[in-house]
Amino acid sequence: MKEINIESFQVKQTIKLSEIPTTFDLQANKKKIEHALEDVCEDLAEIQNTMYAHGKYAALICIQGMDTAGKDSLIREVFKELNARGVVVHSFKVPTELELNHDYLWRHYIALPARGKFGVFNRTHYENVLVTRVHPQYILGEKLPDVRSLDDVNEAFWEKRFEQINNFEKHIAENGTIIFKFFLHLSKDEQKHRLLRRLAKPNKNWKFSPGDLDERKLWDDYQFCYEEAINKTSKPHAPWYAIPADDKPTARYLVARVLHDTLKRYTDIVPPELEPDVKANIDLYKKQLENE
Template identity: 75%
Template sequence: MKAADYQVTRSIKLTDYKTHEDFGKKSKLEDELDEVSKAIAEIQNAMYAHGKYAVLICIQGMDTAGKDSLIREVFKNLNPRGLVVHSFKVPTPLELGHDYLWRHYVALPARGKFGIFNRTHYENVLVTRVHPEYILGENIPGIDSIADIDAAFWEERFRQINNFEQHIAENGTIIFKFFLNLSKEEQKNRLLRRLDKPNKNWKFSPGDLKERKLWDDYQRCYEEAINNTSKFHAPWYIIPADDKPTARLILAKILLEKLSEYTDIKEPELDEKTKANIDQYRKELEGEE
C-alpha cells in the first residue's frame, strides 16, 4: 500500500470509498504495526533533536470509529516527552471567550514534537453544522439567530481553517488529517458491544443513538469539509475503519512513508571542538575511581 492510495487529491464522494479492507491475520498485522511504530519512533527521536519541525496528526471519525485505541496502538513506541495528545470536548467558558480556533492554536505541538488532535478543529464545521444552535454560544458579531448561519458562513469557516493550516505548515508543522471511514452497520455492532460487555458500558451514552440518527447529515458535512480543505500542505487521508488492526496499520504506514521523505531531519552533529576531544572525555570517565 501507498499513501497515495488513501490521499484525497480531488473532489470525492464518501460512498465511493471502502470502509473495510482485509490485510490478513490480526497477529500478523499487530507484528507489522509494532515494526512500523518503532520506525516512526526513530524519526520522532531525530526530529526532537533536530528541533525544526513539528508533526500535527488530526484524527476524525464518527463515534466508535476507533480513535482512542488507534492512538494507543500506533504511537505506543514513541517517547512520551515528544508526544502530546489533545482530545477536544465541548468548549469551556474560557474557550468560548475566544475565537473558535484559539484552543487549537494553543494546543499545537512545539517544534521537535508530535501532537495528536483526537477530534479536531474540524468539529467546528461538523458538529456545529449539524447542530447550528451551538454557534450561537460563540457570541460572534452579526450572528444573532440560526437564520444568520448561511452557506457563506460555512465557506468563510473553510477559508479560515485553510489559512490556519497554511500558516502553521509554512512555519514548520507537518500536517496529517485522517478520516476513519466507518460503516453505519459496524457502528451499530460496536455500540451493541458497549451494551453487552460490562467493562465497556461506561463508553455508552444515550446521546450516541441520537447522533446516529443524524448519520447522513454527518456524512454530508464530512464530505464537504474534506472537499474544501484537502490541500497539498494539509492533505486528508480516508482510512477504511471497519477493521481496527487494518486501519491502524494503514495510518501508521502513511505516516512512516511521508515522514521518511523529510531527509533533512537528522540529529545535530557535535561541534568540532567537542568531537576532537571525544577520546579525552572518554579517558576522563574511564579514569574515575
C-alpha cells in the same frame, strides 16, 4: 502481507464518501498485522527521536471519525512506542466558558505541538464545521458579532469558516508543522455492531450514551458534512487521508504507515552536528571517563 501505497488513501481530488470502501484487505491475519504495526511504530519512534534532536519540525496528527470509529484505541496503539515526552494528546470536548470567550480556533492553536514533538488531536478544529453544522444552534454560543440568529449561519458562513481553517493550516505548515489529517471511515453497520458490543460488555458500558443513538439518526447529515469538509480542506500541505476503519488493526497499521512513509521523505530531518571542538575531543572525553 499486501504492499500498500499510502498515496492511494490521500484525498487529492473531489471524493464521495459513499464510493470509498470502509474495508481494506491487507491479506494478513490479525496477529501478523499487529506485528507489522509494532515494527512500523518502532521505526516511527526513532524518527520522532531524531525530530526532537533536530528541533525544526513538529508533527500535527488530526484524527476524526464518527462515534465508535476507533480514535482512542488507535492513538493508544500507534503512539505507544514513542517517548511519552515527545507526544502530546489533546481530546477536544464541548468548549468551556473560557474557550467560548475566544475564537473557535484559539483552543487548538494553543495546543499545537512544539518543534520536535508530535501533537495528536483526538477530534479537532474540524468539529467546528461538523458538529456545529449538523447542530447550528451551537454557533449561537460562540457570541459572534455577525451572528444574531440561525439565519446568519448560512452557506456563506460555512465557506468563510473553511477559508479560515485553510489559512490556519497554511500558516502553521509554513512555520514547520507537518500536518496529517485522518478520517476514520466507518460503515453504519459496523457502528451498530460496536454500539451493541459496548452495551453487552460491562467494562465498556461507560462509553455509551443515549445521545449516541440520537446522533446516529443524523448519520447522513454527518456524512455530508464530512464529505464537504474533506473536499474543501484537503491541500498538499495539509492532506486528508480517508482510512478504511471497519477493521481496527488495519486502520491502525494504515495510519502508522502514512506517518512513517511521509516523515521518511524529509531527508533534512537529521541529528544535529556536534560542535567542532566537542567532536575533535571525543576520544579525550572517553579516556577521562574510563580513567575515573
